Amino acid sequence: MATELETPPDPGQVADWELELQKVGIARRMFMARKWYGTDWWFVAISSVMVVAFLVLAAFPQVFAEYDPLEQVGPRLLAPGERPEQEILVVPIEGPISAIADFEVGVRTPVAVAIDTPSSEAARDEAERITDEIAASGGEGRIRLRIQRFETVPEALEAVVAGEAVAAVISSKAYDAVADDFPMLTNSGAVSSAEQDATSFPLGTNQVGQDVLSRLIWGARIAIFIGFSASIASFVIGVPLGLLAGFVGGKTDRAMTLVMDSIYAFPGLILAIAITAVLGPSIFNIIVAIAVLYIPTYYRIVRGQTLQAKEELYVEAARSLGAKSKVILGRYIFPNVIPSVAVIFSVNVADAILTGAGLSFLGLGLPLDIPDWGIDLARGQEFIRSAWWLITFPGLAVMLIVLAFTMMGEGLVEIFNPKLRER
Amino acid sequence: MHPLLTVFLIFGIPAGLALGWVFLRGSESLRRYILTRIAHTVPMVLIQISIVFFVLRVMPGDVVSSTLGPKASDAARENIMEALGLDDPLIVQYFKFLGDVVTFDLGDSFIGARRPITDELGERLPATLELIIPAAIVALGTGLLFGTYAAIRRKRTADYSLRLYSVIVYSMPIFWLGLLLRLVFSVWLDWTPIAGRIDVVTNTTLERTTNLLLVDSIITGNWAAMRSVLHHMILPAMTLGLVLSGVFIRLTRINVIETLQEDYVISARARGIRERVVTYSYALKNAMIPVVTVIGLQVAILLAGAVLTETVFNWPGMGRYLIERISSRDFQAVQSTVAVFALFVAMISLAVDVIYSVLDPRVKY
Numbered sequence: 135m136a137t138e139l140e141t142p143p144d145p146g147q148v149a150d151w152e153l154e155l156q157k158v159g160i161a162r163r164m165f166m167a168r169k170w171y172g173t174d175w176w177f178v179a180i181s182s183v184m185v186v187a188f189l190v191l192a193a194f195p196q197v198f199a200e201y202d203p204l205e206q207v208g209p210r211l212l213a214p215g216e217r218p219e220q221e222i223l224v225v226p227i228e229g230p231i232s233a234i235a236d237f238e239v240g241v242r243t244p245v246a247v248a249i250d251t252p253s254s255e256a257a258r259d260e261a262e263r264i265t266d267e268i269a270a271s272g273g274e275g276r277i278r279l280r281i282q283r284f285e286t287v288p289e290a291l292e293a294v295v296a297g298e299a300v301a302a303v304i305s306s307k308a309y310d311a312v313a314d315d316f317p318m319l320t321n322s323g324a325v326s327s328a329e330q331d332a333t334s335f336p337l338g339t340n341q342v343g344q345d346v347l348s349r350l351i352w353g354a355r356i357a358i359f360i361g362f363s364a365s366i367a368s369f370v371i372g373v374p375l376g377l378l379a380g381f382v383g384g385k386t387d388r389a390m391t392l393v394m395d396s397i398y399a400f401p402g403l404i405l406a407i408a409i410t411a412v413l414g415p416s417i418f419n420i421i422v423a424i425a426v427l428y429i430p431t432y433y434r435i436v437r438g439q440t441l442q443a444k445e446e447l448y449v450e451a452a453r454s455l456g457a458k459s460k461v462i463l464g465r466y467i468f469p470n471v472i473p474s475v476a477v478i479f480s481v482n483v484a485d486a487i488l489t490g491a492g493l494s495f496l497g498l499g500l501p502l503d504i505p506d507w508g509i510d511l512a513r514g515q516e517f518i519r520s521a522w523w524l525i526t527f528p529g530l531a532v533m534l535i536v537l538a539f540t541m542m543g544e545g546l547v548e549i550f551n552p553k554l555r556e557r
Numbered sequence: 558m559h560p561l562l563t564v565f566l567i568f569g570i571p572a573g574l575a576l577g578w579v580f581l582r583g584s585e586s587l588r589r590y591i592l593t594r595i596a597h598t599v600p601m602v603l604i605q606i607s608i609v610f611f612v613l614r615v616m617p618g619d620v621v622s623s624t625l626g627p628k629a630s631d632a633a634r635e636n637i638m639e640a641l642g643l644d645d646p647l648i649v650q651y652f653k654f655l656g657d658v659v660t661f662d663l664g665d666s667f668i669g670a671r672r673p674i675t676d677e678l679g680e681r682l683p684a685t686l687e688l689i690i691p692a693a694i695v696a697l698g699t700g701l702l703f704g705t706y707a708a709i710r711r712k713r714t715a716d717y718s719l720r721l722y723s724v725i726v727y728s729m730p731i732f733w734l735g736l737l738l739r740l741v742f743s744v745w746l747d748w749t750p751i752a753g754r755i756d757v758v759t760n761t762t763l764e765r766t767t768n769l770l771l772v773d774s775i776i777t778g779n780w781a782a783m784r785s786v787l788h789h790m791i792l793p794a795m796t797l798g799l800v801l802s803g804v805f806i807r808l809t810r811i812n813v814i815e816t817l818q819e820d821y822v823i824s825a826r827a828r829g830i831r832e833r834v835v836t837y838s839y840a841l842k843n844a845m846i847p848v849v850t851v852i853g854l855q856v857a858i859l860l861a862g863a864v865l866t867e868t869v870f871n872w873p874g875m876g877r878y879l880i881e882r883i884s885s886r887d888f889q890a891v892q893s894t895v896a897v898f899a900l901f902v903a904m905i906s907l908a909v910d911v912i913y914s915v916l917d918p919r920v921k922y
Binding site: 392393395396397399400401402403404405407408409411412484488491492495496497498508511515518519522525526528529530532533534536537540541544 | 601733865891
């Protein structure tokens, strides 16, 4: 192929435009960068939008989540978009009755139900509610039901057709299955007026009837809280240690680096598992466990940069003018080290969120009453055969949030440090 | 022979041979590099094991009551304290633990049949190995294949899609990928078994020597068992391997792009050698070395991923063991397992480094 024969540019040579980029400020650089590497720009743009979206979700979950994440709000294991099964009132088409409220007060009205279904309870609850309403409005009398139980749904409907019962209470699904056999009957809506406007759940419900979407939205809060807190903690501890080690040098540096390298070389998750196993489940403890893992990340970068910056002329100049070590470290070295740390912060948040999700998936680190993606996944895997949505959406949420922070971080690295850019 | 010993020999023998070669035939600088590398590993492992020890000893939960239950008699409590060595001063306990790790006598576990922890780990470590080795092969295979493809299709759609792919798999929680693969291939398509290492029935026919079931089934010629083991291995290995493949794709891509600019590649092209041959046998071969070396650095990540993968697929490896023992509060086993993890990672990285420093003559120290 002819195009393959083109010689790619020499990687060692810095292009003119890259040198030009060095001359302008950060804001200009971002705008100019767009011209040079389109995909990176789009990576940053798309991921920033995602990051902002997640931050907004995390800040105001109560606005976006329709239900309380810890309350049972619907039937168990309802598939996404599926309407909850309602208990409906089935009545003769020509009849005067269309709801339990239409029943004659004080008379025991015959109602047909199929046995072993929650229908009779639903009917009684509604009758009781209407009775209470009558009492509240100063009226007298009760709605009374005479429940007639039948073996099957068709038998219950036959009873209504034959006039033995005024109405039948059955589940909407059961009625839909046999509705064609009973053209003289009609569905007059949900028994309970409270359930009349019951909506479906966009992402379904879980094994205890909680709304999956609401739990996802609240889960964003905990994921972001853990990610940011752990990263900030590692930053606050790792950066000064790195500055100190790089600046002081000698034996202190070697000893600290050895310890940091030991933690760095350790399989991170396993160390975090050990720490959370010791501390027990709580949000604070999971943050501590994750923060310990990422201290060496900051330490290594800052130490390396400090070693470099220490040799720069401006540091030497400051020292020869009699500046104290504290001033050199704080005013001359720190500001030059910080940009390279700042860009990895975003990637670090992503890593921390991923580790946090892993820990809570293993059942460590978080108390079970917190709406967390990892916990949801761990519990959902028991229902893998019956409820695919329980393991799909929480994981997708973890992936998207990690993707957003990683892409933003990497894009920023490439835009601010064009020399580090992958060819 | 103890299965744990077998496992360490699998890595120990090639590393030992490489070491022997270095000291008989190697150059002065190579020898110095390897000695420094070893000298660096020993204190690191020591520090890691010390961290494990002290972290677990500040445990606020009372080990004794959680082992015995709150109503235990004082005599029983003292017995346990003595058995665990908890009545000794901390520093004595610490050196005892170090001695235990060095001599590989890690004490008895506290639940079930109270077997020696070394024996229990001897069954679990091979399972973990049988997960991470195929996973590493998957990761490396995918990485080399697609990385090269991305390099020759540089800045085209395929390149950008592969770049996106590697960012996405990097962001994927490994346990989620495992669950998804399980959902699709085990539950919906019913192609693969849902969990475990081997069929229950086939398991009874397999004679175990190394506890690496694949090796065992091959040396005993039990082909039914081998098929079952491979069948069970596919999904966990793919899960762990695919998550890591992104890193290898990116690495391969950069390295191939760089080698494609070398003079010998250009002269090969000038001599009219076909592009495919140039790419695969000139560029890829040389680009591979730095990529393969990274495997040594990835061992820690591989093992951390293995803990999660084992949990998803109920794979009876070290990670599963660790989690099980944490939930049953088997303190001795948790401490020993984490220490063995540390030792294991350090040894593999050392072995990989030594072997590659011998194999790759270009590496300068």
